[in-house]
Amino acid sequence: MPVFEYKCEECEKIFDVLVKTSDRDQGQKCPHCQSEKVKKLFSTFGIGRNSTSRPCGVPNTTPCGGGCGCGM
Incomplete structure (x- = not known):
């Protein structure tokens, strides 16, 4: 099942929804304010990664630069 990311136009919160393929076209509600907008x-x-890479996907042998937020 795919995960879709939504932004509420009322409270401006961003949230993720795990959506069944059959429910893909159903309207979603904001879990914070219940708005349908x-x-x-x-x-x-x-993406998947192996044990030779950091959480950001950059190999352990290469500095990632810190811009990705992986903390390494």
Whole structure:
């Protein structure tokens, strides 16, 4: 099941929803204020990694620069 990211147009909170394929076109509600005025955001996707890379995906042998937030 895909995870979609939404932003509430009322309270401006961003939230994720795990959506069944059959429910993809159903309206979503903001879990914070229950508003139905939400907008689906364009989000990045996750990738797998192996034990030779950091959480950001950069190999352990290369400095990541710290801009990704992995803390390494």
